[in-house]
Amino acid sequence: MTTIDTVVIGAGHAGLAVSRLLTDAGREHVVLDRGRIGHRWRTERWDSLHLLTPSWMTRLPGWSYRGPDPDGYLSVGSFIGYLEAYAASFGAPVVDEATVHEVAATPRAHPARRYRVVTSRGTWHARHVVIATGPHGTPYVPAGLAGLDTSRVDLMTSNTYRNPGRLATGGVLVVGASASGTQIADELNRAGREVTLAVGRHTRMPRRHRGLDIFWWLENTGRLARTIDEVADPVAARAETSLQLVGRDDPERATEDLDLGRLQDDGVRLVGRLDCVEGHTARFRDDLAATVGAADATLDRLLDSLDHFVERIGLAGQLWDGPRPRPVAIGTPRRRVDLRAEGIGTVLLAAGYRPHHPWLQLPITGPDGTIRQHRGVTPAEGVYVVGQRFQHRRDSGQIDGARHDARSVVSHLLASSGAPVPATAGSTTGRREPAA
Known part of the structure; x- marks a missing residue:
């Protein structure tokens, strides 16, 4: 069992955006994923798929596309490489192959250990949990x-x-x-x-x-x-x-x-x-x-x-x-x-997806299974969500839009404990993805 300030669930673009902002703020955290970085892109996409958005829109906090074809459309393999380079740029604390089995409140726990996150690679107790598993459920x-x-x-x-x-x-x-x-x-x-x-x-x-x-x-x-x-x-x-x-x-x-x-x-x-x-x-x-x-x-x-x-x-x-x-x-x-x-x-x-969070043992989902939230803040104190469809902005569920919700969530998380918000929150300035 490990005690940590924040657990981020999901090492896709939304989870990594949150991780970058937490890193800039000096906040201890871990990013858990059931596979590797960009797991869903690796295992649930067809071979010829390219992003729908042009490459110039592939923006994350402190990082953006600087390759040779900004008006082109990244292939799945190129996008996975983009995410891996982003994670490496700030040493994202990703734990691979950590399937989440349960997220639950810890009865009568100290505020630093509000939630129990049980995974295939151990259990974490955390003050905050950020759910960044994306809009695609089942x-x-x-x-x-x-x-x-x-x-x-x-x-x-x-x-x-x-x-x-x-x-x-x-x-x-x-x-x-x-x-x-x-x-x-x-x-x-x-x-x-x-x-x-x-x-x-x-x-x-x-x-x-x-x-x-x-x-x-x-x-x-x-x-x-x-x-x-x-x-x-x-x-x-x-x-x-x-x-x-x-x-x-x-x-x-x-x-x-x-x-x-x-x-x-x-x-x-x-x-x-x-x-x-x-x-x-x-x-x-x-x-x-x-x-x-x-x-x-x-x-x-x-x-x-x-x-x-x-x-x-x-x-x-x-x-x-x-x-x-x-x-x-x-x-x-x-x-x-x-x-x-x-x-x-x-x-x-190809009829779409429905929310699916069988591991979420907290009373924060609606009748249709969606996580109840406003600007990423859920009814459970210290529990947040990023990357849902139209979470706050119309582009919330897109790669480019998650940076805005990540900023809101991390700002709220830090403010709740009196910590300053990092200057890079929501920005794409700073280090860039190297040109291919």
């Missing part, structure tokens, strides 16, 4: 799939997908049309698989607008900085779908959009939201046209607002004004697909 599996005949069709989730060659032979039904679903459907289609894509609610987004990456617009118009206190419906805001985007390392395709129209033109068959599977028969809702229409209308409103922004700041004559993405034309989608007759060998779910 993959969502729709109840309608309970009737799938898995003796003939493989069922898998996107976090276990690696590449087309590792799937069963035959066609693939991909469920979910946000970033993961569209990217995987595109890769499978290009590999020669027959792909059917079940489309649910999604956020269509162009890769570039008027010559600039869409994230330049989202940042410079203040959309990423919008806080949860400014939205009309916080529950709906936190349930927003991920952007229908792709990051590529191929210069010839880097600016291409990946949307339903492109997939349909390339031969991917679009159907409505999956309703249920009974044996080998999949049934879909009659909602495809309405879902696609809603996404196209939202996209038009966004682009209108970006163009008004250009006019307001006086850049209308300086930025190229090309054609907008065309609305997706939908025919008459099928409502029923016989998986066996169509030769579909895999149903691949």
Whole structure:
């Protein structure tokens, strides 16, 4: 058993951001991870995946990208190397292969030992605990799939997908049309698989607008900085779908959009939201046209607002004004697909995630499993969370946004014990990632 001031759970970008700020403040702490640094990136991402955000947005406290291609998109392997270099730059006290089994209050303990953190590599008693396990809990599996005949069709989730060659032979039904679903459907289609894509609610987004990456617009118009206190419906805001985007390392395709129209033109068959599977028969809702229409209308409103922004700041004559993405034309989608007759060998779910904290033995989760918090401060004194979806800002769940929540959490943690806040909190100045 070890007594320590702070335990940080998770050695991804959010946990390391917190660790950097605690290190700068001279605060004793440990960072626990069930695997190695960036464990989820190592074990739950497909081979060809690149970040959706351009490299110039890969910013952490005291550290930012300084490689040769700031407008490119880091591969998973490059991003893991980025995190490893960041951790090494300040000697992050990471304990690998430390699976957390329990976080619980210590009855009648001294304030310095409020919480017990039990892991596969020992037990820590701590005054503070920071949960930085990220927004991805456990993959969502729709109840309608309970009737799938898995003796003939493989069922898998996107976090276990690696590449087309590792799937069963035959066609693939991909469920979910946000970033993961569209990217995987595109890769499978290009590999020669027959792909059917079940489309649910999604956020269509162009890769570039008027010559600039869409994230330049989202940042410079203040959309990423919008806080949860400014939205009309916080529950709906936190349930927003991920952007229908792709990051590529191929210069010839880097600016291409990946949307339903492109997939349909390339031969991917679009159907409505999956309703249920009974044996080998999949049934879909009659909602495809309405879902696609809603996404196209939202996209038009966004682009209108970006163009008004250009006019307001006086850049209308300086930025190229090309054609907008065309609305997706939908025919008459099928409502029923016989998986066996169509030769579909895999149903691949890319339908999002649900919160999952079975080790958290504290009364701080809501009915849906999310951790209750405000600006990262939970109802349990000394327990914090970083890196959740729309935790405070719209970009809280993104790599770049976690630095803001890390600053708030560490500031609160230090202030609660009268310690000064480090100057680097939330800053990207200081030491940089070396150019490749």
